[in-house]
Amino acid sequence: MKAKGKEETAVGAEILSGKGLTRVFGFGPNKTVAVDHVDFSFKKGEIISIVGESGSGKTTLAKMLLGLLKPTEGEIYFAGELRDISSHKKKRQYWQNIQAIFQDPFSSYNIFRKIDAVLLDCIRMRGGRRLPYDQKRAMMEEACSFVNLKFDELTNKYPFELSGGQQQRLMIARIFLLKPKILLADEPTSMIDACSRATILDMLMNLRDEIGMTPIFITHDIGLAYYVSDTVYIMEHGVFVESGSADDVILNPQEPYTQRLLNDVPKLHEEWDLSTV
Amino acid sequence: MSKVILEVNELTTKYITRFREDIYAVDHVSLKVEDGKSIGIAGESGCGKSTLALSLMGYYFPPLHYSSGEIIVDGRNITGMNPDNVRKTILGNEISYIPQAAMNALNPTQKVIRFIEDVIQAHNPRVTRQEIYELARERFELLGLPADVLQKYSVELSGGMKQRTVIATSVILSPKVLIADEPSSALDVTSQKMVIKMILDLMEKGIIKSLIFITHELPLLYNVTDDIMVMYAGQIVERGSADEVVFDPIHPYSKALMGSIIVPEAGLRDVKLTAIPGTPPNLKNPPAGCRFAARCKFAMPECQAISVNLRDTGGGRTYRCIIPEEDLRKAYENES
């Protein structure tokens, strides 16, 4: 799966980068620096993982990248240009290029809106508001069949009537309709069963090949990061302590923090060394 | 063969919903845990593994109800015991139970030592505070926990420390069996490791005799317990040693489950993960035949109709499938 994806989507120019990106919560004695002067440069087409434990600032970073949270300091560059999301219109434009999948599918949907409304929003976002309904329906059917769901069975239903795996697939169908250039996947598989995990990851990778987007995984699961990504960033206390290709970072970690993290994950073929705690 | 600490025979328990429907969340489960052994229960969300934990202790509070089967703790049959009695005489004394959110059980307005006093005095009101403190300090030191934790409030402790404190407290009376239900799932890997180390220490130092460990994280389970049982839709579908179940599963469900493991180890990137289509059956009306049949790659028409019992392979392993072991293995070989 991995090798195939790499051939079809060549790694190209810089698509998203940040300089001195910082976010501080609170002030005075209660000040917490969640993200501390982080620099990064994500290339088009590569699969990126940001790995960190809870409290490492990875979710805050993701929210800043998505434009849901204002950075306290620093700049974000999208496709080589300084990101400008000062007005609602500009935000909409930015969000045509960057989208997200959240951790908990059960809380990601508005429980009062039907599945149709969720998908129609995406068509509208792509400027298809005035399309005839037949055409909209055809688009929704295509998106659903991409994730192995049947639109006829979903229409007029609410998202919470689906299982967790199905909801997460619907989320991918949403991305299929939106065709963003970047997808931030914040723990997309941590709340769903192991058996559905493979399906979701497969679909994400197919989608990447289909629409040529750059996926960024935000996760605490170093195994998942190793499995899916080309480039891995390890985050601790708001800073990237180590980054590089997945094989380099995971199989040959240099930083003590990465080493500890890897050492503490239970594995199958290596002895889990309990004496080091 | 060493002494059996906990024996459960054909235990069936059910939930009665508000609409008076019966949901058999634990269906004819049998297990035996011997002295010094640990057993793991693996399964996905909703398969009934947490319900099994409560059922094993005879802890039946509505909506959970006992249906049939028996539970024997260290030779003492506790089947049909009043759940309030179970709480008073069995819990903490014979069996201890740690749920995932155990660390939230600490009262934030009380020092940890008060919590321990409550636990001990509930079973033996005559013990003095000084004695309890000595016992707690000794036990905490034995388990590598700093003794000054005893004089702290729970909010002053980190998540991992809280969880270890709760575990140390819940086994203060040296129960025979510890049932741990996802005790480390809410924690970071480092804290998780410390919690696991402590649980294994409890076994090693003889504070508990047997361990039942429940989790959906297979790599963790593989590293913790001697034996693994795989649970699906309220039933045990396979049982064997950890090595056998993880590296050589027989049941098609276990096979798929083991194929979906992700660990950060060389070579993993080339492995294709197994996906199981569909969703587990609704336990309100479970299928008549094999419960996995609807999602099984190897299902035959009769799977839908015939419900099979656990089959013994002869080597101490059991699995629940109509297809013989050799045929399954052949099918797996053909696949890869």
Next chain:
Amino acid sequence: MKHLLGQIFRSGKFLFGFVIFMIIMLTVLIYPLLVEYPPLKTISRGTFLPPGIYVNVYDSMTFSESYTLILDNAATKRIASKLNAEDRQAMKEWLVIGAELPEDEIDVDDTAKLIDLWTTNFDPTVRLPGMTNADRNYYIRLTASLDGLLATEGATVAVANEDTGVLEEKYVIDQTTYVNVGEVPNVRVLPLGTDNFGRDVLTELIKAISVSLTIGFVAGTVATTIGLILGLVSGYIGGIVDDLIMFITNLFTVIPSIILLILISFSIGQEKRGAFTIAVVIGFTSWVWTARAVRAQVISLRNRDHVNLSKLSGHSIIHILAMDILPYIASYVVMALILQISSGILAEAGLSILGLGPRTTEVPTLGLMLNWALIYQAPLLGKWWAYFPVILIIALIAFSMNLMNTGLDQVFNPALRD
């Protein structure tokens, strides 16, 4: 939605409150259709007529057919209504002390002999030791009422001759003459009597309930609307807007709303203080808690993933507030509205008791009724019908609304379910 309604109506508390409230509402709606008396018309000369059935005496003598009924205990009852056991005992006491008759000679049950003894011996000018003026007046009244008590002949009705002015006998009404109440053209039932202005309390009360409920609804709606909008804006937008709104909210919190209410009502002036104005003023002073509660809820909602997803779908703030936040707190807002309505009714009552309520002569309110009853000293005079039913209704409305609120809370908040 259907399921939710089903759940709500399965809650015993809600249902009980709802039934009480609906009974009150239906009474308010149906009563005016059946009984078309103007609610604030003075009908009695003299105040605080006790509850009862009022039969026109003139009509019963001249316009109704009379019947003769021979009933054994009629005379006894008649005498007993004028001369009860207490009166007899009092008479005996006077006779023993004032006329120095031997105690064992007086038989209180022999009415004829007792009255005979009384008429021969009683002297209103004699002052007994320890007798107050009130006691003396009592004995004088008693003596007057005894006149003709034992008469057996009928009463004669005479009408003055138009020319001569001489009274001419018209009828003789025997003691055995009866009329059928149904045939008397003018009978007025006053179940709760009349008030200090001689108005029918029941009709007035029903009207007052409807006006007070309207005040409650207006006040509740105003308060909930202000609170909801401020809470939504302050919670969702945050930052300096939040600081500003919370500053105003805190100002309103530290000044007790009853003081604000009194000051505002007072400064509006008597002429402009109509029921509607008072309702709006109550609404304007009681939005604070709704605003705070809504804000807290919105803050916990605004970082939820479904709100983030909605933002990423390019929705405007208005859309997000209306579609992604409001539905989640709707149940909460409904509960707040119910409480605001009930407290609005109470606030009106409180203001009116102080004399700062709606200044109106056209409509009564529950508070005004209490105010009138207090001014005319109904509680001191023991005229319970002028104030007790009002208090009972206020209590019932507040009780039913709080019950509904608790019931809803249990449905919407699973942690409280048993």
